[in-house]
Amino acid sequence: MHARRALGYRRAIMPSSLVARPAEPSRRLLLRLAAAGALGLAGAAAAQRPTPERTSVTLAVGGKTSLPCLPLTIAEQLGYFRDEGLQVELQDHPGGGLAQQALLQGRADVAAGGFEHPVLLRPRGTHCRAFVLLGRAPQLVFGVGTRALPEFRSLAQLRGRRVGVTSADSSSHWFAQRLLARAGLAPTDVEYVGVGTAITPVAALREGRIDALADIDPAISLLEYRADIRVVADTRSLRGTHELYGGPMPGACLYARDAFVLRYPQTVQALTNAVVRALKWLHTAGPSDIVRTVPESYMHGDRSVYLSALDKAREALSPDGMASDDSVATAHRIVAQQLQATDGLRATAVGASHTNDFARRARQRFLVS
Numbered sequence: 001m002h003a004r005r006a007l008g009y010r011r012a013i014m015p016s017s018l019v020a021r022p023a024e025p026s027r028r029l030l031l032r033l034a035a036a037g038a039l040g041l042a043g044a045a046a047a048q049r050p051t052p053e054r055t056s057v058t059l060a061v062g063g064k065t066s067l068p069c070l071p072l073t074i075a076e077q078l079g080y081f082r083d084e085g086l087q088v089e090l091q092d093h094p095g096g097g098l099a100q101q102a103l104l105q106g107r108a109d110v111a112a113g114g115f116e117h118p119v120l121l122r123p124r125g126t127h128c129r130a131f132v133l134l135g136r137a138p139q140l141v142f143g144v145g146t147r148a149l150p151e152f153r154s155l156a157q158l159r160g161r162r163v164g165v166t167s168a169d170s171s172s173h174w175f176a177q178r179l180l181a182r183a184g185l186a187p188t189d190v191e192y193v194g195v196g197t198a199i200t201p202v203a204a205l206r207e208g209r210i211d212a213l214a215d216i217d218p219a220i221s222l223l224e225y226r227a228d229i230r231v232v233a234d235t236r237s238l239r240g241t242h243e244l245y246g247g248p249m250p251g252a253c254l255y256a257r258d259a260f261v262l263r264y265p266q267t268v269q270a271l272t273n274a275v276v277r278a279l280k281w282l283h284t285a286g287p288s289d290i291v292r293t294v295p296e297s298y299m300h301g302d303r304s305v306y307l308s309a310l311d312k313a314r315e316a317l318s319p320d321g322m323a324s325d326d327s328v329a330t331a332h333r334i335v336a337q338q339l340q341a342t343d344g345l346r347a348t349a350v351g352a353s354h355t356n357d358f359a360r361r362a363r364q365r366f367l368v369s
Helices: 002-013 027-048 067-077 096-104 116-121 171-182 200-206 219-225 238-245 258-263 265-282 287-293 303-316 325-342 357-366
Strands: 056-062 087-093 110-114 128-133 141-145 162-165 191-194 212-215 229-234 252-257
Touching: 056 067, 056 096, 056 265, 067 087, 067 265, 067 287, 067 303, 087 096, 096 110, 096 116, 096 171, 096 252, 110 116, 110 171, 116 128, 116 171, 116 252, 116 325, 128 258, 128 265, 128 357, 141 171, 141 219, 162 171, 162 200, 171 212, 171 229, 171 325, 200 212, 200 219, 212 219, 219 229, 219 303, 229 238, 238 303, 252 258, 252 265, 258 265, 265 357, 287 303
Parallel strands: 056 087, 056 110, 162 191, 162 212
Antiparallel strands: 110 252, 128 252, 141 212, 141 229
């Protein structure tokens, strides 16, 4: 008994540093546990995210390397489509009119082009719907060749001349017709020539194959840099857009047939999520971010001109993929005038050819302000 008491006494006075205690987890182990927990939460979030009905989507683009389509390039290069469970083929076409044809002929599931496309198609008998906005301004520019018309004073001087547009029945084509109509020129008073986007319209103007051009960046900026073109109308800024259209005007969008949107809502949501995430990235990206992400070939040999063009068009990018009520109203008014002049048809009710539902959900998910 005395021995047990002595043992207890020795334990009582033993230094605490020598008393056996449970081993504490190491810093490395704690980091592993934290990482495992984060992966578990990410996995749970992914499991809760609706799965797209279609994992493979063909998206017809009217000018893949153009600045209005830059959000799609960012979503592709940074893997945002892949993160949404999608494999997206960006099918490149010289202009929005040809991208529209690919959609209508069943060669593409979704198209990227001017907001006017789904608005114009509905009264023509094809029900399509825009579901996410790429730009809140068209970014279209009309310019006159300085060599062809060195003494340019009025658009009326283009009578009998050749005017380049991206493609027939595209936003650039309608844009040019609207401008020339203000100068008293009918569609038949000039010859419209499809020259696409990228570098081909630059060569066409410099080589004298066209006398004026309605197109988008970076082609316009490349021509401006060498003073090959005199800009007459410019919708790369919100102010210029308002002056031309009498109000805000939406730019490029993604649109699809109503049947596709209704049948594959989670696929449409996944596309929208990737685009809105890309738009959010673009609004904080600096020049070095752009250079690292955008393929060098998209800049057509002049990185500084490309970055300058992007700087001009930054405010034209949509902040959240949503179309404002005022801009939609403007688009319907412009299309109504176009239809009356060319088809003798009436535009459908405002709102029938677009929805903000998908963009609103994407905005909430990515906390876009």
